[in-house]
Amino acid sequence: MCRFVIYKGTSPVQLSHLLTRPCHSIINQAFDSRLRLDHRRPINGDGFGVGWYDSVHDEELGSQPCIFTSVTPAWNNVNLTRLAEKIKSPLVFAHVRATTAGTLSLDNCHPWSFGKLMWMHNGGIAEFSKIKRRLQSNLPDELFNFVTGNTDSQWAFALFLSKLPDPHAKTFAPHVLRKAMMETIAHINLMTDAENITEPSLMNFCVTDGESVVATRYISSRHEEAASLWFSSGTTFSEYAEGGHYKMSKADKRENIIMVASEPLTFEKADWMEIKTNHMVVITPKMNLLQFPVVDKYYVPPSDPAALNRGTEFAASKGFLSAHRAVSIRPPVDLQVPETQSFPVLVA
C-alpha cells in the first residue's frame, strides 16, 4: 500500500521542507513506513509523484497543477531533489507507491490531473478486475479515454469526474467535490456488492481543485480498520533540530497550514490527530477543516462498542495510543446524522 501527504497553506511551502528534508518525510516513509496495514512488502519503492499549484497566479501558465512523477524510488531521484529546492506551492499532493495493482509505469504514478483537478489514492479496490468493465460502462467517452494507466486508482478518478456536474468547470464548490466523492464511494460499493466481493476495499481518496481539498479515510467493512490517515495544523512547519527534525508550531490562533498524511510526518505526536475511520475531511478555500462521517452500511456510530474497539485496537497496536487519546477532535461531532445531512465539524 502507498503513502501520501497533502499540504495546504496560506503561504507557499518550499517542496523540500515537505518532501526531501524532513527525516520522516513521505520519501523517508518510502522505506520506513510504520503504520501500513499491508505488511507483505514494507516499502514504497514502486514510483513516486508530486503535484502542485502555482504560488502566484499567472494567466499564461494556466490553473492546472504541475505534476512530476518517477518510476525510480523517490529517495534517490536527483531531479526531485533539485526541483524540491526550487519550487514553492500553497497546495501540494505527494505520493509514494507500492504496487497493489498496476504495473511499474509513469501512467500508474499518482497523482493524476484533469484540468485543474488533481487526485490520488492510498488503498485498493478489492478484486478490481471484476468490476472494471462495469465501472467503465458508466463513463462518458471522454473520461473512458482519459485513463492511460491500469490501476484501480486512476479508474476511480475517472468515476469521480463522472460524478461532477461538469469536470471542466472553472470552479468547484467544496460541497460539490464532497458530494461527488460520496457518490464515487457509494458507486464502487454498489459494484463490488453486485459481484459479491466480500474482501473490503480501502478507499483513502484525495481530490483538489487547487482551492478546496477533500480526503477520505474509508473501508467497506464494519469490522476492519481503514488505512491510516492523520492531519496536523498550525502556523509554521519548520526544522527545530538538525538532521531533518521538523515540527508544527502554533504561534497564534490562526491556522496557516493544514497537512493530511497517511502517517505523521514528524515524531511530535501531539502535532497529529487521527482522522476517524469512514470519515471525510474537507479543507475549504479559507482554510477551515471540516470532518464528515461517511454514513452508509459500513458506518459504525461512535456510541457503538464496535467503533470503540476498532479505533482503540488499532491505535494501541501501533503505539500511538497516547497521541490518539490526548488529542481528540473538538467539539465532538454528532455522528448520528443521516448521510444526506452530514453536519460540518469545525476543527480547532
Add this chain to the structure above:
Amino acid sequence: MCRFVIYKGTSPVQLSHLLTRPCHSIINQAFDSRLRLDHRRPINGDGFGVGWYDSVHDEELGSQPCIFTSVTPAWNNVNLTRLAEKIKSPLVFAHVRATTAGTLSLDNCHPWSFGKLMWMHNGGIAEFSKIKRRLQSNLPDELFNFVTGNTDSQWAFALFLSKLPDPHAKTFAPHVLRKAMMETIAHINLMTDAENITEPSLMNFCVTDGESVVATRYISSRHEEAASLWFSSGTTFSEYAEGGHYKMSKADKRENIIMVASEPLTFEKADWMEIKTNHMVVITPKMNLLQFPVVDKYYVPPSDPAALNRGTEFAASKGFLSAHRAVSIRPPVDLQVPETQSFPVLVA
C-alpha cells in the same frame, strides 16, 4: 510508425547478428528508417522490444517466449547489447517503437506474449478510441484483464486471442492462426465501419506460437499503400564485410532462414522481396513460406489497374523497383480465389 523484424531459422541465430551488429539492423533503423509512410517523426526511439523462443527445449523453462523491453532507445541499451551477444534463438520477434498511440511505458512495448503466443504490430488502427469500448465488449474477462497497456496494438492482440478456439492450447496449427488473424482484421474493419471512420487503418500484425508465424501487410483502403513489409530467405545470414555489412546467402536449395521485416535489413536489394499489399504470409513449422491474399472489400486483384499502380508507384518512389521486379514470387499465385479458399503459395 514502428519497425519490426521476424527471424525463423532451422538453426538458432545469435541475437546480435539480427539486432546490434548489422549496420542496417532494426536498431539502426530506429534512427535511420527509410521507408516509413509516416514522415512526421523520422525515428523510432519510443521503446524497444525483442522476444525469442528457446533454442533447446527444456521442460523446466516452459514453452513461453522470453521478452526484453525497454523505454530507452534500443541503440544505446547496454543490457540489450550484452544479452544479444549471449542469446541464440530459432524464432525471434524484434520491434522498435515510435508512438502513434499509447504513452512511453514498458506496458506499451511490443512484442507481447500470452502463454506461448507472441504478437507485435506496425501501423495503427484509425481513431482507435472510438472503437475501444466496442472491441473490449467482445472480449472474455480473462482477455479483457490481460491488457496492461493502452495501445491499439495490445488490444488487437487480445481480440486475436479471442478468435482462437483456445488461446491456452498447447499447439496451434498454422491455419488456425491464419483464420484468427483474418477474423481479427475483419472484426476491426466492422468496428471502424460502424463508427464511420474513413481514415484507413494500417494493420501489419505478426503472431507466432513458437513454431508457425503469421504476418500481415494490410491497409483498410483500396487506394493507399500499406506499411512496407519485406521478406528474405536463404541458407546463411552473415557479415561479408567489416562494419556490419550483412547479406543473405543461398548455399543450396534448402531454405534455412526466413526473415520478414518492415524494411530490408541489408543493402543487398536482391536479398529482399516485397510482400504484396493486403496479403498475409505464413511460415510453417517446416519452413515453408506461404502467401495469401486478404480478400475483402479493400482487396485489389492484380489484374486490376489500381493494383499495379499502387504497388509500382510505391516501389518506384522508394528506389526499390528493380529489386521488386527482379525477384518475383514463383509460381504466380491465383489471387482471384474466394477468401475462404485461399491457396497456399510456396515460395522458392
Add this chain to the structure above:
Amino acid sequence: MCRFVIYKGTSPVQLSHLLTRPCHSIINQAFDSRLRLDHRRPINGDGFGVGWYDSVHDEELGSQPCIFTSVTPAWNNVNLTRLAEKIKSPLVFAHVRATTAGTLSLDNCHPWSFGKLMWMHNGGIAEFSKIKRRLQSNLPDELFNFVTGNTDSQWAFALFLSKLPDPHAKTFAPHVLRKAMMETIAHINLMTDAENITEPSLMNFCVTDGESVVATRYISSRHEEAASLWFSSGTTFSEYAEGGHYKMSKADKRENIIMVASEPLTFEKADWMEIKTNHMVVITPKMNLLQFPVVDKYYVPPSDPAALNRGTEFAASKGFLSAHRAVSIRPPVDLQVPETQSFPVLVA
C-alpha cells in the same frame, strides 16, 4: 554530437516556448537535426537536460540553477512537457545529447552546475582518454571529486572551474568567465598537443553564473569547420502561426532577448546570425552581446583566404548562405588583435 540552446531575456520565458512548442525547438532538433557535422547518427536521443535560474530572487531558494535531466528522449518526456508549461526563467540552458563519449546516465546529461555556475558542451575533445589523467592532475581535490560522470564535457567543466580565482565566488565579472574559458581551451590544446593528438577537438562550450553568459564556437584546426553556432536577438519570441511556427520580432531598438543555439530555432533565416568559427560570444548582465576571436595557432584572420573558404563552404553547403551574408555583425571587428587584447564587439 549534441545540440543546445541558451536563452537570456529581460523577462522570463515560459520554458514551453523554448522547448516543447516550437516546431524546430531543440527537442524537435533531437530527431531532425540539420546542421550536424557528425552524420554517423542523425539524432540526439541519448538524454536531455534543461537548467534555469529563478525568475524572482528568493533568499530561501538560493542562487543556484535548477536542473532537470533525463536519459529518455526529450520528445516523449511527460515530466518535461508538464514542467515546461509551468516554469518561467530569464536564463535557460537546454541540451539534447547524442553520445560521443560517456554512457547513457543522468550523470552524463548536460548541463551541470557548481554553485551558481552552469555549463554545457557541444562537441568532443579528441581522444579524451589520452589526456584524462593529465587533466585530472591539474584539479584540486574538490573539483576532482565533483565529477560524477565519465564525459569529456564534465571534466572540461571541472578544468574551467579550476581556472577561476574562486569557483565559490558570489559574483563573476564577464571578463573573469571569459578569461577562464580562454585558459580552459588553451589548456586542453596543450594537453592534446602533448599527446600528439592530431584529430581536432570540437569545443563549443557554454557557461553562465545566472547573469553573464560565455559561449564558444571553436575547433582546434585551421582547416575544418567548428560545430555550428548561431545567435538571434529581438524584442519578443512568439508563435506567429499555428503548429509551433515561432519567430523573433524586433519591436523597437532594445534587445530584450538573446538566444544562442547550435542551430536556428526558427525557419526565419533572417532571425539568425552565425557566430564565426573560433570566436567566443559574451552576453553581459545588461544584455550586450560581445564577440571575441579566440586568437591562437588555430585562428584564421578573416583576411586570410582560408577563412573565407572555410566559412563560405560551410554556409553554402548548408543552404544558409544568404542568411549568413545578409546579416553580418556590425561594426566589423578588428580580428588581428593579439590574444591578450581582444576587443569587444558590440552587436546590434
Add this chain to the structure above:
Amino acid sequence: MCRFVIYKGTSPVQLSHLLTRPCHSIINQAFDSRLRLDHRRPINGDGFGVGWYDSVHDEELGSQPCIFTSVTPAWNNVNLTRLAEKIKSPLVFAHVRATTAGTLSLDNCHPWSFGKLMWMHNGGIAEFSKIKRRLQSNLPDELFNFVTGNTDSQWAFALFLSKLPDPHAKTFAPHVLRKAMMETIAHINLMTDAENITEPSLMNFCVTDGESVVATRYISSRHEEAASLWFSSGTTFSEYAEGGHYKMSKADKRENIIMVASEPLTFEKADWMEIKTNHMVVITPKMNLLQFPVVDKYYVPPSDPAALNRGTEFAASKGFLSAHRAVSIRPPVDLQVPETQSFPVLVA
C-alpha cells in the same frame, strides 16, 4: 550497504530459483534485509545486477559473462522476472544496491565484467574520495579508462585487475585470483593509512573467472565486525513448500552446489554457515570450498579473546548463534599460519 549472492553448481540453476521465487531471495532481501550493519536505510532499492556464465560452452558466444543491470528496484522489474524464468547458468553473481557511494546509474550497478572476469562488492572503502587519485595513479591506462562509474567498488575492481599478471589471460588459477585479492586489500589499506583514515573499510569482494570464485569477508579493524557473509552447500536447492520456501538438501556426500551470500537465502538455519571475519573463501573449479584467513594487522587469531567476542557477539545478537555453533567448519583450520603460507581448509 548492499546484498549479494554467488551460486556455483555442477549443474546450471534456473535464475528464478535463485532470484525471483525464493521468499527470502536476494530480491526480497532488497526490502527485508535483516543482517545489515548499516541501519540508516533499511532497503536495497538503488539498483540491481545479475551476471552469469553460459551453461553450455559455445565458441560463437565467447567466454565473457552476460550481465543484466537495472536502476529500478529488482522486485518490480518485468525484464528480470522474464529473463530469470528462461536463463540457466552454473555460475551466477547477483547484487542489490543501496548507495553508499556513487549515483543512481547503470554504470554503478554491480557486477562488472572485464573479459571473462566478473566482480562485485558489499561494503565501502572509508573516505574513498581521499584515496581515489592515489588508486588511479597505480593503474595502467587501459584499466584507468575501463572504469565508467563513480563507485569505490568499480575502482577496487580496476585495482584488482592491475594485480593480475595478465587481466586478459584465458585462464586464471585459483591461487592467482586469491593472491591478487590479497594484494588488492593490502594496497587499499596502505592507501587509507597514508591518508590517516581511521574509519574502517568494509571489503566483502567477490571475483570469478567463470570457473573459480574468490570471496572475502573483511574489515580493516580488529574490533568491529565485517559485513555478514554466509555459505551453504548441498546437492539440490529446491522449493519444499509453496510460497517460495526453499532449502538446501544433501542427498549424498557430493557437493553439487555452493552458495555464498550476504545473508542466508533460506530460513533453514542449519543450511548456512557463517564465513569468519577477515577470511577469504575460494571455490575451486572442482567445487572444493577453501577458507583462508587474511592475516594482516587487522587479523585476530581465534585463540585471542577478542576474536571470540567479536564473532560470538555478532552471532548472538542476530539470533544465529545455534546455527553458527552447530555447523562448524571441519577439519578445524590452523589459523596461526603466516600470511604467506595460509593452508587451505577443505569444507565438508
